[in-house]
């Protein structure tokens with residue numbers, strides 16, 4: 001459920017909750033054990049290793065910002081970028 005209407009602040013709240021309740025879960029791709037919480041000075045950042053979703057809050061400027069994650073397909077990550085019709089017999 002990727003609602004485009006969510007604001008960066010909403011995403012941050014979601015990220016915090018997923019991180020705590022879903023064992024480092026990602027609110028974007030909904031997976032677990034993939035989000036890193038990074039503190040950089042006044043910034044608190046949640047970064048997903050899997051879909052590249054990022055959201056952060058800067059306590060100094062009181063601003064939220066987020067970067068959309070990549071849509072994940074059923075295909076394994078290493079297959080991304082290859083044509084999916086490549087399964088024709090090779091001989």
Ligand SMILES: [Zn+2]
Nearest residue numbers: 026029048051
């Ligand atoms: Zn993710």
